[in-house]
Amino acid sequence: MFGLLRKNKPVKIRCCNENRKFGVAAKDVKDLLKKGSKLLQLPLPGAHVCMYADGTKVTEEFFLSLPDNTELVLLSKDQTWSGVVCDIGQLLNTDRHADGLIEAAKGLLSDEQSPKMRKILTDLLQNLEDRSELESREEDEDWFKGVDTRFKTKSAYMKFNCENRIRGYMKEVEEATKSMKKPKVRSELLKASSCLGEMLKTARYNGCYFDRTEKEPHRLCTQEGWFTCQGPFDQELCQSLHSINPYGSRESRILFSTWNLDHRIEKKRSIIPALVESLQNHKSTDVNLNYFYRLLFTRENLKLVHIVCHKKGAHNLLCDTKKIFKQASNTDQGKQKVKGKKRRLV
Known part of the structure; x- marks a missing residue:
């Protein structure tokens, strides 16, 4: 009877290889796996869900204690997730141009709530944006924004x-x-x-x-x-x-x-x-x-x-x-x- 009265919990769910998130309301993990697998087009047998922040596996009991709109990752049978650091690793392993990496890092940073992860992402972003090898105004116009035009280097x-x-x-x-x-x-x-x-x-x-x-x-x-x-x-x-x-x-x-x-x-x-x-x-x-x-x-x-x-x-x-x-x-x-x-x- 209590199960029938249980309210659906709103969460945000995503795949491990995509940044796009979807809102899903589920009464328990079983319900979440069913709805999430259909939404993300993943096979339901062997599917499991974990916390986006640190990779903790979400059990039925743990699910009940989650705050609303917690970010979760839905994984197929053979997939694993170690937390947001996986996003950073995938980011660095891509063949994107530096500007693309910067935009991707900014996208992660805009959603990241963990103070430690925000620090990692901020440091990463700072290193990605490093253009110290460039010296002249012509080479790095953005650096000179707000600087008097008489300065050429x-x-x-x-x-x-x-x-x-x-x-x-x-x-x-x-x-x-x-x-x-x-x-x-x-x-x-x-x-x-x-x-x-x-x-x-x-x-x-x-x-x-x-x-x-x-x-x-x-x-x-x-x-x-x-x-x-x-x-x-x-x-x-x-x-x-x-x-x-x-x-x-x-x-x-x-x-x-x-x-x-x-x-x-x-x-x-x-x-x-x-x-x-x-x-x-x-x-x-x-x-x-x-x-x-x-x-x-x-x-x-x-x-x-x-x-x-x-x-x-x-x-x-x-x-x-x-x-x-x-x-x-x-x-x-x-x-x-x-x-x-x-x-x-x-």
């Missing part, structure tokens, strides 16, 4: 991208100069800022860091364009092994903009205040501007980090007080000793 744009970030750090030094109220200190800070600007200009704003055409000691990426996260400011390495190739696709290029060139010794909390403090009672010529330049604009103090590894709290790292001012030369030190002896004689 990926490397030229990436170099500009890095230069723009470094210029931003220089602007913060200039802003500190504008906010300085003491005329003498402001004057010396202007001189220091001008000197730092000239040094940066000579180095071409260190755009080489993002330019894969530069030589290995100068660039932060591989020759193919892969960047690796260098980990939080207080760690030697990235524990999550974050990596990205912004040369590979437009999506990766946009995502790379969320990565940070993070100052280990912070520019706002430590470097700029230390520079201002050093000029309170000294001239800019007394200050070791090379040291401040390296802290503000070079890899000596900059780390490329994934947004997850970018710690926004105080770093609690200070400038080295022994390096803030220029070291007196041996001649100057000798003169000071002579003056000291003359004073003692008097």
Whole structure:
């Protein structure tokens, strides 16, 4: 009697070699096999059904506990199914063109509910869309969507991208100069800022860091364009092994903009205040501007980090007080000793 009162359960069913799904309402597995075999034109003897996500065989008891619209796979006697990974395997074993594979992967991703499988499909899609071997605008027009037309190659744009970030750090030094109220200190800070600007200009704003055409000691990426996260400011390495190739696709290029060139010794909390403090009672010529330049604009103090590894709290790292001012030369030190002896004689 209870069997007669049982309501039909709506599920989605498909074959193992097709992505197209059909809605079927069945009261039990036997009913589902009967309706599914007819719909998908599979032989009923030996047919069985399993979960699309992980390949678990669906029994009568298990069927009753399934949520509505669960995705299932109907298999003939000799067929097996290990879960969505089978779809990925079949996808990679086809002879489709790369664009066809991308579309197929996107189709799978649009329906996939499992977080782990979505991660696998997303990584697969990213690799399928990789066009890092292409360099010019003519070769990869999609990569350049939204990029100013004056940039004809990926490397030229990436170099500009890095230069723009470094210029931003220089602007913060200039802003500190504008906010300085003491005329003498402001004057010396202007001189220091001008000197730092000239040094940066000579180095071409260190755009080489993002330019894969530069030589290995100068660039932060591989020759193919892969960047690796260098980990939080207080760690030697990235524990999550974050990596990205912004040369590979437009999506990766946009995502790379969320990565940070993070100052280990912070520019706002430590470097700029230390520079201002050093000029309170000294001239800019007394200050070791090379040291401040390296802290503000070079890899000596900059780390490329994934947004997850970018710690926004105080770093609690200070400038080295022994390096803030220029070291007196041996001649100057000798003169000071002579003056000291003359004073003692008097």
